[in-house]
Structures are given as C-alpha cells and as structure tokens.
Amino acid sequence: MGKRDTEAIGAESPVQFSVDRSSPVPLYFQLAQQLESAIENGRLAPGSLLGNEIELAGRLGLSRPTVRQAIQSLVDKGLLVRRRGIGTQVVHSQVRRPLELSSLYDDLEAAGQKPATRVLRHTTTPADAEVAAALGVAEGAEVVLVERLRLTHGEPVAHLCNHLPAGLLRLETAALEETGLYRLMRSAGITLHSARQAVGAKSATAEEGERLGEAEGAPLLTMQRTTFDDTGRAVEFGTHVYRASRYAFEFQLLVRP
Numbered sequence: 001m002g003k004r005d006t007e008a009i010g011a012e013s014p015v016q017f018s019v020d021r022s023s024p025v026p027l028y029f030q031l032a033q034q035l036e037s038a039i040e041n042g043r044l045a046p047g048s049l050l051g052n053e054i055e056l057a058g059r060l061g062l063s064r065p066t067v068r069q070a071i072q073s074l075v076d077k078g079l080l081v082r083r084r085g086i087g088t089q090v091v092h093s094q095v096r097r098p099l100e101l102s103s104l105y106d107d108l109e110a111a112g113q114k115p116a117t118r119v120l121r122h123t124t125t126p127a128d129a130e131v132a133a134a135l136g137v138a139e140g141a142e143v144v145l146v147e148r149l150r151l152t153h154g155e156p157v158a159h160l161c162n163h164l165p166a167g168l169l170r171l172e173t174a175a176l177e178e179t180g181l182y183r184l185m186r187s188a189g190i191t192l193h194s195a196r197q198a199v200g201a202k203s204a205t206a207e208e209g210e211r212l213g214e215a216e217g218a219p220l221l222t223m224q225r226t227t228f229d230d231t232g233r234a235v236e237f238g239t240h241v242y243r244a245s246r247y248a249f250e251f252q253l254l255v256r257p
Helices: 027-040 053-060 065-077 104-110 129-135 173-176 180-185 204-213
Strands: 003-009 015-021 048-052 080-083 087-090 093-099 115-126 141-151 153-166 192-203 219-229 235-241 247-248
Touching: 015 027, 053 065, 053 087, 115 173, 129 153, 129 235, 141 204, 153 204, 173 180, 180 192, 180 235, 180 247, 204 235
Parallel strands: 093 247
Antiparallel strands: 003 015, 048 087, 080 087, 115 141, 141 153, 153 235, 192 219, 219 235
C-alpha cells in the first residue's frame, strides 16, 4: 500500500496528513512529524482539539498504538497535552530563538506566541562581584535589578533576572509588564551594539520548578548575557532560565575559510 491522505480537525480548519505505508519511516514518526509541523506553522493553533486516540485512529486509518506513540512523542516535547474528558489538545509550539542580539519579548512576539510579563521585583541593590565585573562598576555600587517571569499563552516560559547601571534610564514597572526591556532601552535613546553571551543547562530546583511549571529536576536552559551600547559601555547583565520543553536556541555555524 502507498500513501493515504487523510485529515485531522484543528480549531479552525482541517489539516491534511499524508501517510506513506510503503516508506521505511515508521508510521507514528510520520504522523508526529506532520503534527509538529502543523503546530509550528500555526495550522494547528494553541487550543486546537485533536480528539482522543480512538477517534484519531479511526479518522486517520491507523492503529491506536501508532497514534498513541505519535501523540506521546509530542506530549514529551510539550506541544500537546492530554486532558481528561476533552481529548488531546495543542498547547503551543516550542519557541526557537536564533542566537542574535534580540530580546525574548521580541522573539516571542515575532513567533506569534503572545508574550506577557509578570514583574517579580523591580528595585535597586548593591552589585555583587559577578554583577560588578559584568557592568564595570564597583562592587557594592547600587544597580537596578529587574526580575520577571515571561509567559506565552498564559504559561511561563522563562525567568529573567537583569541588572542595569543606576541612572541608565527611567523604568516603570507598568512599562516592563507591557513590553520588552530592549524596546524600553531603545526608546530611551540607547543604541544596543553587541553582547557577550554564554548558554548552558541545569536541572530545575524545587523553587524553579514551581515558578516555571516544571517538575523538580526537569531540564532547563540557562543564558547569561552582558550587552554593550555603541560606545562600548555595558548597559545590561542578564541571567535567564528557560523551560527546555518550551524553548530552544538555534545556532548558525559557518566553516572557517
């Protein structure tokens, strides 16, 4: 048997799938890839219902174990969720962020992820040794601390902690909840030029897990960034933690000539 075209119903319109039974690629993997693609490009929007496994199997002409395996692979990625009495529902696509000098808010908005911000702290604090070295200020000097929780579609994606030199710009908590930090800096006439950044990984502590909606020990991505303006002045030191199930960094690698 060759290809079989069928469809699954999303929130707004049918989404076509093509299952090739003669292909060496497992059927569950074919279905999972096509479902993931439909989620990533927005054809299956957040909140779309796929139905339960029995309904999906009958609709797609596949066995229930095949459909279950495909769905479970996307549940593990955080793209789908099983809801009792409702069926399988699209959560949202994973955010893939290119490594460039851009803000998380802008990247989420560009990806159609409807970013929202909850300001946890907005205060001044003495700079510890790490912050002082990053910003080029004396240890113990007053710096601005902004701690935020960034959400998409009502779910937390990242915990952001940023230190800025005192007097750099006037920040209002209400403005920080409405837009991104980099936008506010640009609006204040600060020209962002370059950054030094390190990306890593860690396991979630109990506190981090509770804050980000993950289990203790779940994988998290970390990022530290020091951003400089066009005069070479350090204007921001950020320490961020991201849910690996919802977020990924993308690299473009070039061969040296």
